[in-house]
Amino acid sequence: SQQGEEDPQALSIQEGENATMNCSYKTSINNLQWYRQNSGRGLVHLILIRSNEREKHSGRLRVTLDTSKKSSSLLITASRAADTASYFCAVFMNYGGATNKLIFGTGTLLAVQP
Amino acid sequence: DTGVSQNPRHKITKRGQNVTFRCDPISEHNRLYWYRQTLGQGPEFLTYFQNEAQLEKSRLLSDRFSAERPKGSFSTLEIQRTEQGDSAMYLCASSFAGGDGYTFGSGTRLTVV
DSSP states (O other), X not given: OOOOEEEOXXXXXXXXXXXXXXXXXXXXXXXXXXXXXXXTSOEEEXXXXXXXXXXXXXXXXXXXXXXXXXXXXXXXXXXXXXXXXXXXXXXXXESTTSOEEEEEOOOEEEEEEO | OOSOEEEOSEEEEOTTOOEEEEEEOOTTOOEEEEEEEOTTSXXXXXXXXXXXXXEEEXXXXXXXXXXXXXXXXXXXXXXXXXOGGGOEEEEEEEEOTTSOOOEEOOOEXXXXX
């Protein structure tokens, strides 16, 4: 079963605007990761934030994590048409080393209009 | 090393036939994962290997599915007696042990007609 739920399911913005996507999850995590997927392609790892971190930056990406609310957000600043893709959050849970895998959410489809 | 490679990219098969997909991970990575993704959904975990050992299988992986990773290098995923519901994108990923980011292949799109 899928762990995370992204919100919104779809987002359409103009080039230059900021895009914010949210992710909620259900259980305690080791880390949370964001991935991007262009249509019909594999996923590309964007950024990882650990459970003891609250905010992380990478280029135009900013990720926040609130473990008390079991939620994360991904902000893409100054969006470009090339940012058009689906974005997925994924949680990594570590049950004493017995279970180690990423569980993905349902994704947000971002369309950036030129 | 150019990343994770999956073959074939596309496979069309008739219902009831067997299919096999191959994944070549990044050579330094000791973990290899298989996921399945249907249209509009996120990837769903199927199984993963650490080196040659298959450590976990999802309940999604019925007895028609089998995966192997001989010698801890490439992996194969076989689906026997395919059904229309097996139509999906099958994604392979690899990583170091420890929960860091995965590197995904481009996937194999299976269509069962």
